[in-house]
Amino acid sequence: MARRDGATLRTIHVLIDADGDTVVDVVTAAMTDRTSFIVLDQITSATAMLFPAHRIAAEAHRRGIRILIDGAHAPGQLADPIGGLESDWWIGNFHKFPCAPRGTALLVLPPAGGRDGQDLWPLIDSWGYGRPFPERFDEQGTQDLCGPIAAPDAWHEIDRLWGWDAVRSYMTALADYAERHVAQSASEISREDCSSPVRLPSPAMRLVRLPLFGHGVRDDGTRRVVRRIPFTYPQRAGCRGLGHRVRRRTLPASDRACVCHGR
Numbered sequence: 016m017a018r019r020d021g022a023t024l025r026t027i028h029v030l031i032d033a034d035g036d037t038v039v040d041v042v043t044a045a046m047t048d049r050t051s052f053i054v055l056d057q058i059t060s061a062t063a064m065l066f067p068a069h070r071i072a073a074e075a076h077r078r079g080i081r082i083l084i085d086g087a088h089a090p091g092q093l094a095d096p097i098g099g100l101e102s103d104w105w106i107g108n109f110h111k112f113p114c115a116p117r118g119t120a121l122l123v124l125p126p127a128g129g130r131d132g133q134d135l136w137p138l139i140d141s142w143g144y145g146r147p148f149p150e151r152f153d154e155q156g157t158q159d160l161c162g163p164i165a166a167p168d169a170w171h172e173i174d175r176l177w178g179w180d181a182v183r184s185y186m187t188a189l190a191d192y193a194e195r196h197v198a199q200s201a202s203e204i205s206r207e208d209c210s211s212p213v214r215l216p217s218p219a220m221r222l223v224r225l226p227l228f229g230h231g232v233r234d235d236g237t238r239r240v241v242r243r244i245p246f247t248y249p250q251r252a253g254c255r256g257l258g259h260r261v262r263r264r265t266l267p268a269s270d271r272a273c274v275c276h277g278r
Contacts, residue, residue, distance in 0.1 A: 022051075031222075032212040035067045043074050052081045057096060057105075058088040063220035064213055069100055076101040076128065087111070090121070091173075092218045094183065100125040104135075110162070112186070112219065115169045119162030122152075186219035194221035201225050 017024040027045045029038055042055070053075055057068045068084050075082040083104045089096035091112025097105055105123045109115035124130045132148030143151035173182060194211055201209035205226035213222050 023049075029064075029066075031062055031064070032214055034214050035070070038215070039067055039070050039074070042071050046075065046078060046080060050078075050080050052083070054083050054085060057084050057086040058092065058217045058220065060088065062213065063217050063222045064215045065217045066215065068102070072100055072102040072128075087120075088217065088220065091179070092183065092186070092220075094179070097123055097125050099127055101127045101129075103128045103130045109166045109169070113166065113170050114173065115166035116162040119166050121166075122149075183218060190216075190219045190221045194223055197223045 016022075025045065027042055029041050033041070042053075046053075053071075055068055055071055056064075056066055058065055068086075072082050072084060081103045083106065084100065084102045086093075086096050086105050086107040088108070088111060090107040090109055096107065102125055105125055107121050107123070109119040109121060110117045122135075124132050135148050135152075137143070137152055137155055139155060141156050142154035145151070146153075173179065177185075198210045201224060207226070209224040209226065211222050211224065216222075
């Protein structure tokens, strides 16, 4: 998209052990008079960090820079991910913690952002062409509407059965439990500190170090930890290798990480 429109794409690297002030400083330092558009994670997927999106969006708004907040993991985890958010757009997925059908998402224009949506258009022209926002998004060819129809019921059913405040507290406790025990198991095998370096953890997702291959730890040590996770803990967990830049700059003691989801 950047090549098509003649734009220059820049990726800003944030250290995994950064605090809120550092994240704000790193991102705002990259803003220039040539910056026209920013995409910022509210909760990062691979590293489970809760970014200070409100503060960064406010600074972008002050400078006249359009900003989209990627809140894919925010619905359900955060009680109010949009309130007071001075972004132009916010997008959140409802097929994760709110348990709606896969692919269900919500596009919001936060009131504090000051946009009316009339410059937003669907990817294809269909039945709603010519209608104002948001009606022109309602009928896109033969798209499956099961997700948008089911999402409100899924949300309200969780609220009816347990209440979202109780669910969020439970998910946080579950993620804390998984982080503590996975880190303990990895530390026992590797004889090194495998606790999470993240200082801005999301409410229901955690990043934990796993033993490093080839640094005094045999491959089967890491494999034992990875194999034990899905059978020992009721959470959803994903194990992955991290890129060289992240590994070198932010995880010097590990090239593998486990993200635990408390749901």
